[in-house]
Amino acid sequence: QILQEIALSNATELISKISNNCYEKCILTPGSSLSAADTACLDQCSEKYIQAWNIISRRYLARVQSDSKGLA
Amino acid sequence: QILQEIALSNATELISKISNNCYEKCILTPGSSLSAADTACLDQCSEKYIQAWNIISRRYLARVQSDSKGLA
Amino acid sequence: QILQEIALSNATELISKISNNCYEKCILTPGSSLSAADTACLDQCSEKYIQAWNIISRRYLARVQSDSKGLA
Amino acid sequence: AELLKFVESENAKAKLQSSIHLFTDLCFKKCVPSITTGSVSQAESTCMQLANCVDRFLDTNIFVVNKISQSMQK
Amino acid sequence: AELLKFVESENAKAKLQSSIHLFTDLCFKKCVPSITTGSVSQAESTCMQLANCVDRFLDTNIFVVNKISQSMQK
Amino acid sequence: AELLKFVESENAKAKLQSSIHLFTDLCFKKCVPSITTGSVSQAESTCMQLANCVDRFLDTNIFVVNKISQSMQK
Numbered sequence: 239q240i241l242q243e244i245a246l247s248n249a250t251e252l253i254s255k256i257s258n259n260c261y262e263k264c265i266l267t268p269g270s271s272l273s274a275a276d277t278a279c280l281d282q283c284s285e286k287y288i289q290a291w292n293i294i295s296r297r298y299l300a301r302v303q304s305d306s307k308g309l310a
Numbered sequence: 311q312i313l314q315e316i317a318l319s320n321a322t323e324l325i326s327k328i329s330n331n332c333y334e335k336c337i338l339t340p341g342s343s344l345s346a347a348d349t350a351c352l353d354q355c356s357e358k359y360i361q362a363w364n365i366i367s368r369r370y371l372a373r374v375q376s377d378s379k380g381l382a
Numbered sequence: 383q384i385l386q387e388i389a390l391s392n393a394t395e396l397i398s399k400i401s402n403n404c405y406e407k408c409i410l411t412p413g414s415s416l417s418a419a420d421t422a423c424l425d426q427c428s429e430k431y432i433q434a435w436n437i438i439s440r441r442y443l444a445r446v447q448s449d450s451k452g453l454a
Numbered sequence: 455a456e457l458l459k460f461v462e463s464e465n466a467k468a469k470l471q472s473s474i475h476l477f478t479d480l481c482f483k484k485c486v487p488s489i490t491t492g493s494v495s496q497a498e499s500t501c502m503q504l505a506n507c508v509d510r511f512l513d514t515n516i517f518v519v520n521k522i523s524q525s526m527q528k
Numbered sequence: 529a530e531l532l533k534f535v536e537s538e539n540a541k542a543k544l545q546s547s548i549h550l551f552t553d554l555c556f557k558k559c560v561p562s563i564t565t566g567s568v569s570q571a572e573s574t575c576m577q578l579a580n581c582v583d584r585f586l587d588t589n590i591f592v593v594n595k596i597s598q599s600m601q602k
Numbered sequence: 603a604e605l606l607k608f609v610e611s612e613n614a615k616a617k618l619q620s621s622i623h624l625f626t627d628l629c630f631k632k633c634v635p636s637i638t639t640g641s642v643s644q645a646e647s648t649c650m651q652l653a654n655c656v657d658r659f660l661d662t663n664i665f666v667v668n669k670i671s672q673s674m675q676k
Contacts, residue, residue: 244616251623253518259630261480261514263637268484268501268510272517280514283637284521290634290650291626297653298622301660316468323475325592331482333554333588335489340558340580344587352588355489356595362486362502363478369505370474373512388542393674395549397666403556405628405662407563412632412649412658416665424662427563428669434560434576435552441579442548445586 256287328359400431481507555581629655 264279265272272280336351337344344352408423409416416424485501501507559575575581633649649655 244612244619247616248619249522251619253515253522255623255627256518256522257511257515259627260518260637261511263634265484265510265514268506270504270506272510272513276510277517279637280517281521284518286634286637287626287630288522288525290630291622293650293653294626294629294656295622297656298625299618301657302618316464316471319468320471321596323471325589325596327475327479328592328596329585329589331479332489332592333585335486337558337584337588340575340584342578342580344584344591348584349591351489352591353595356592358486358489359478359482360596360599362482363474365502365505366478366481366508367474369508370477371470373509374470388538388545391542392545393670395545397663397670399549399553400666400670401659401663403553404563404666405659407560409632409658409662412654414652414654416658416661420658421665423563424665425669428666430560430563431552431556432670432673434556435548437576437579438552438555438582439548441582442551443544445583446544 252288252291256284259287260284324360324363328356331359332356396432396435400428403431404428477508477511480511481505551582551585554585555579625656625659628659629653 260280260283264276264283332352332355336348336355404424404427408420408427481502484507485498555576558581559572629650632655633646
């Protein structure tokens with residue numbers, strides 16, 4: 239139950255961050271619908287964000303484990 | 311009581327958002343007092359923000375009611 | 383106990399704000415380590431932030447005491 | 455039960471208002487880059503008046519939800 | 529009652545500190561666009577030293593409160 | 603005691619995830635200034651791939667902690 243809630247809040251947070259960052263970067267002048275260019279940009283942007291999230295997760299976990307002196 | 315608290319927190323949040331956005335846009339180099347130009351800009355900016363808030367409120371409520379598939 | 387917690391949360395908040403602002407301003411393209419220029423900038427930036435925090439603290443406290451009509 | 459229903463509906467109202475504040479802030483920043491006295495620009499009008507900014511944000515959100523669901527199924 | 533008063537005054541102190549952090553962040557972003565080694569610029573000095581940034585923010589806040597009150601009475 | 607340990611470890615996990623979201627947001631804004639179709643730029647690659655953005659942020663944080671400690675001892 240608790241595990242599921244954490245997993246859910248984790249996914250919700252990820253979705254919210256991607257939406258905010260990619261809306262900001264891709265939808266410069268919102269029109270009457272998403273254009274093909276908008277969708278292509280959102281697709282690219284989401285991929286990059288998920289990739290970034292994977293890289294950062296691995297790195298931060300590694301650093302937390304190896305270096306207990308770090309404060310954040 | 312609860313209704314009043316919601317109405318109050320709503321107004322407080324609106325005031326805080328307008329202050330932050332319009333200070334950001336209008337008061338580029340803070341001087342020893344608000345100039346006439348500052349005040350004119352703040353007036354215009356507040357009007358626009360309230361107008362935007364009205365438009366967004368109507369639109370979002372309409373969309374929430376018509377389209378229960380939307381997630382946000 | 384409560385006093386210590388406030389003092390601690392105050393210092394933690396200050397550290398977090400300085401880190402965010404000075405990372406933003408000084409570390410434009412993060413490299414494989416902090417360069418001498420990075421460190422010089424971080425030093426200057428932290429000094430300025432602490433100075434700003436002192437000025438704002440004094441001013442805001444003075445204004446709160448003298449002017450109870452102000453809302454923020 | 456009546457009270458519980460009342461509290462729930464008030465909570466939903468508060469959540470709705472919080473979303474509206476979030477979207478207004480987002481759309482104001484996106485659609486009104488600077489305050490000009492006089493008439494509203496064409497771009498500003500298209501962006502804000504028709505509420506395209508909210509509609510496209512919600513589209514973006516749905517796009518991302520689908521994208522994440524797909525990458526979780528892989 | 530003594531304890532209650534103590535807790536209340538500690539709460540007020542925490543609120544004050546939180547406002548000070550908010551204003552410092554705001555003024556730093558507004559007054560110090562970039563970190564230059566050496567002396568402080570004139571504009572930076574006027575903006576920050578005299579704490580004009582906080583004073584004008586509080587003025588802006590009062591302006592907005594009055595504006596909202598007026599539009600609610602209409 | 604088992605349950606308590608479990609809850610504590612879940613809390614730690616949630617805190618870790620919240621830091622990861624914070625850093626990803628920070629690094630994405632810092633390393634990916636705009637979305638270009640096609641290959642990743644050299645600067646973007648150095649910034650993100652090697653996770654220099656997180657490492658330098660943590661270095662910055664340690665620098666600031668030391669700085670504050672020093673100015674408190676004065």
